[in-house]
Amino acid sequence: AQSVTQLDSQVPVFEEAPVELRCNYSSSVSVYLFWYVQYPNQGLQLLLKYLSGSTLVKGINGFEAEFNKSQTSFHLRKPSVHISDTAEYFCAVKNTGFQKLVFGTGTRLLVSP
């Protein structure tokens, strides 16, 4: 079975500063990895995903993530955040052979002026 760990429940950062949201996963088989963003009282929106190939994945809104197989990590980064990036971010993993997405507990990104 797969599992996802997001160690930081909340990350405060100032506007225009860089940010990294950490995600580690565990799985005995090949996986797909995802980052989703959730704004208050809304569903989830896909930011980016890693399926195969280049380990550096670029997504929407200036976010990128790097897949590190040896460290079983898939950290999300943005070089300069905006106030509008304030939201909940979820890392998720899926076995390439199954349908079910397993989510981490989420990280709340709080961007202040």
Place this chain on the structure above:
Amino acid sequence: GAVVSQHPSRVICKSGTSVKIECRSLDFQATTMFWYRQFPKQSLMLMATSNEGSKATYEQGVEKDKFLINHASLTLSTLTVTSAHPEDSSFYICSARDRDRYGSNEKLLFGSGTQLSVL
């Protein structure tokens, strides 16, 4: 473009009543839909997976008689919370998988969620 429409966005009901939540795929057909439950400041927990035309598969610990799921067409799945109680209050989110995109090209879209409050 392809979106998942979920209604209602918010519902308040009395204890003992039943509530139906609809999830529709727009501009695509969804053979599989997923229903999640999210408690405040927590992650999404998968409740059940529904495939069009067949019975839903429930996750361990989810009462199938309590949370009735119907996936009668390729564009509509419903979740009915029967005899709702205050402990059923939660944020419910559906997601749908595009029938025509699979494998590495798979596309999973989420609804905007339903906040259920049972008084």
